[in-house]
Amino acid sequence: MSAEAANVIDLGQVRRSCAQCSLGQLCLPAAIGAGEMDRLERIVRSRRAVQRGERLFGVGTPLSALYVAREGAFKTTTLSEDGNAQIIGFHLPGELIGLDGLGSERHRCEAEALERATVCEVPYAQLQLVAAQVPGLQRGLMRVIGRSTEQDHSHVAMMGRKHAVERVALFLHSISERFRLLDRPHDAFALPMSREDIANFLGLVIETVSRSFSKLAEDGVIEVRGKNVRIRSREALDRAADHPALA
């Protein structure tokens, strides 16, 4: 924010700015040439503001665009017929949102902002056109999709753990790691999501999540104050992720 205010550049120019975006390597444009970057920028609606609680799309919405979280965090949730909700993923800056619609060209999830946020919106039809002509973008797209799949898989691996503390420790580890990739403080940060969201994400109940946080705090692994978490020992956290009874 303040770094941006320092830029004395025309606002209209700032609007289109994949080249200077702080997300850089993390986003789609990674590793495509300058001329091609320009073609991509032309189709992207960047920095759309989203309010807390606002939805980018709902279940059944035709897949019209992919989104990249730029500032702020999002969650995507599936709703099964029987009214059961399951959070499928959290999306921090640089992470793609909307890939759930690729199969049927309609979204199977809904995506909601967890806080005030901004997104870049990439119209899907146009993305396909440009990607067909820019091999680098095509490959980049595959890479980004692949990373999203990796996250789904580590989500499954998290839920496969039998003990609550393991799941919570892995969760904190994952969030911390993603903050690190963003060059943000990753030993102390504020969780953008509620305990209820964490519980749902991990297949636990809210009280169990709370108790797991408290347990990790008692054991000196982390400090917790509401959404603010500080990791006191990365090694201890990793150990807690492996074994229910930690040292």
Place this chain on the structure above:
Amino acid sequence: MSAEAANVIDLGQVRRSCAQCSLGQLCLPAAIGAGEMDRLERIVRSRRAVQRGERLFGVGTPLSALYVAREGAFKTTTLSEDGNAQIIGFHLPGELIGLDGLGSERHRCEAEALERATVCEVPYAQLQLVAAQVPGLQRGLMRVIGRSTEQDHSHVAMMGRKHAVERVALFLHSISERFRLLDRPHDAFALPMSREDIANFLGLVIETVSRSFSKLAEDGVIEVRGKNVRIRSREALDRAADHPALA
């Protein structure tokens, strides 16, 4: 096998046969033209035989090809550093294997045949080349990737259920549905995977899976004899998937 022996066609011709493949709509070639189909067929090594227990790739293997299960079933498993294994998916005929490598161009899972099987092997580099020139294939690829993502998400939704019987019921439902898409008997079938695999997949312990099967059988929802399952009431199965105490 026997159906194949009946075919009095030149073997060399049978080797290349996306056009006549029974998987049809389910596989990559869906919805691309005949001329383009030919280009795809040229790069595919079809009907490679795989023995039970044989691996298509392991963790760290460079992504050289994508695979489509043709006959028989596969499982893919992640192995975390701490030696914890988690089954990420089962792959029945027509389903793609190897997408886990898209992000880093190295596999993060290992893929193993659960029984005698055959696969079609699609070299990834060549697939990208052809896809870049055949827009229909590009879109088809996205679709197939999207379906794989949907499966990952329903896996997560399964694991999010708190009660074992719900998870097992959803699992049976999913397998049955996939058999139906293959035009196979879907009310009575043989599970290709062991109880241990099911347990791992669902985040349960083998005994709990066994008990859940027994419970569903007691309640008249299914019949079980080892790997052979018969669904006696689809409605009851759906109910069991929603509520731990079923009717």
Place this chain on the structure above:
DNA sequence: CGGCGACTTGAACAAGCTCAAAGTATGTGG
């Protein structure tokens, strides 16, 4: 037919869930 691996069943225990209440932020209106 024997032996081994896969599956089932039983009993005791422990982990997580439910219900309940108290404590802590958060935001709004006076």
Place this chain on the structure above:
DNA sequence: CCACATACTTTGAGCTTGTTCAAGTCGCCG
């Protein structure tokens, strides 16, 4: 700016479910 109301979080106590440990059964392949 404070007071109050609301939503979120933590903690406690008891219960249910799934896990663990152990034994027994089934079925398959050599």
